[in-house]
Amino acid sequence: MPAQKNIVILISGRGSNMEALLHxxxxxxxxxxxxxxxxxxxxxxxxxxxxxxxxxxxxxxxxRECFDTALAAEIDRHTPDLVVLAGFMRILTPxxxxxxxxxxxxxxxxxxxxxxxxxxxxxxLRDGVRVHGCTVHFVTADLDHGPIIIQAAVPVxxxxxxxxxxxxxxxxxxxxxxxxxxxxCHDRVRLNPQGRVSIAPPEQMGGPLISPGLD
Numbered sequence: 001m002p003a004q005k006n007i008v009i010l011i012s013g014r015g016s017n018m019e020a021l022l023h024x025x026x027x028x029x030x031x032x033x034x035x036x037x038x039x040x041x042x043x044x045x046x047x048x049x050x051x052x053x054x055x056x057x058x059x060x061x062x063x064r065e066c067f068d069t070a071l072a073a074e075i076d077r078h079t080p081d082l083v084v085l086a087g088f089m090r091i092l093t094p095x096x097x098x099x100x101x102x103x104x105x106x107x108x109x110x111x112x113x114x115x116x117x118x119x120x121x122x123x124x125l126r127d128g129v130r131v132h133g134c135t136v137h138f139v140t141a142d143l144d145h146g147p148i149i150i151q152a153a154v155p156v157x158x159x160x161x162x163x164x165x166x167x168x169x170x171x172x173x174x175x176x177x178x179x180x181x182x183x184x185c186h187d188r189v190r191l192n193p194q195g196r197v198s199i200a201p202p203e204q205m206g207g208p209l210i211s212p213g214l215d
Contacts, residue, residue: 004027005028005184005185007030008031008033009021009032009084009085010033010084010085010088011043012089013087014040015040015042015046016087017086017173018087019042019044020175021084021086022046022049026185028181030046031050031052033051033052033054035053035056035137036053036057036067036089037057041208056071056074062092064090064204065093080103082104082184083104083186084181085105085106085139088106097139097140099126104139105180106137106138106139106146107135107176109170109173110132110134110135111132111134111145112145114129117144121162121166124155124156125160128156130211131153131156133152133169133172134172135148136150137149138191138197140203147191149184149189149197150162150180152172156198156211188200
């Protein structure tokens with residue numbers, strides 16, 4: 001059995017994915033929750049769970065490089081095995097990403113590589129896609145294009161708004177993020193020589209999602 005891992009979670013707001021991780025009873029120690037915003041609601045949630053918190057405000061630094069240096073110093077105080085982004089709304093510099101290669105994880109509200117960046121639900125509705133979803137992936141310097149660990153797909157209704165679609169996707173985020181972190185805690189996920197994710201033992205195949213459904 002691998003030794004219990006330390007995890008640091010980064011947030012910018014309410015931290016709903018952080019909450020999902022807290023409630024999942026993962027086989028790890030959540031060493032700290034760090035935010036770039038002093039008023040992030042998730043900080044209070046973390047404190048209520050007895051987790052150490054810190055704020056490294058991006059407003060206090062002249063540029064991204066200085067902010068990332070300060071953020072890394074705070075992260076490293078907690079000696080993390082994994083750094084988990086849970087609604088952390090800052091673009092990280094290549095140097096920061098390189099510092100945590102293979103240990104920096106993110107969840108994104110689209111079926112990557114489609115719809116990187118912001119406003120993913122609006123983009124999906126604009127394009128008229130029938131299937132949307134979310135992705136957990138390793139973070140690389142190429143924004144929202146790191147190796148994929150797990151994805152979940154949801155149907156898109158012709159009556160959907162960005163808000164209703166976001167809620168359906170968020171429900172799946174709260175399911176797959178704990179799963180991905182659990183695999184990582186048990187050393188079941190690795191990057192193969194082609195830079196893709198391998199999961200041991202091989203993952204079970206799920207059923208197809210067809211939207212709209214067949215008659």
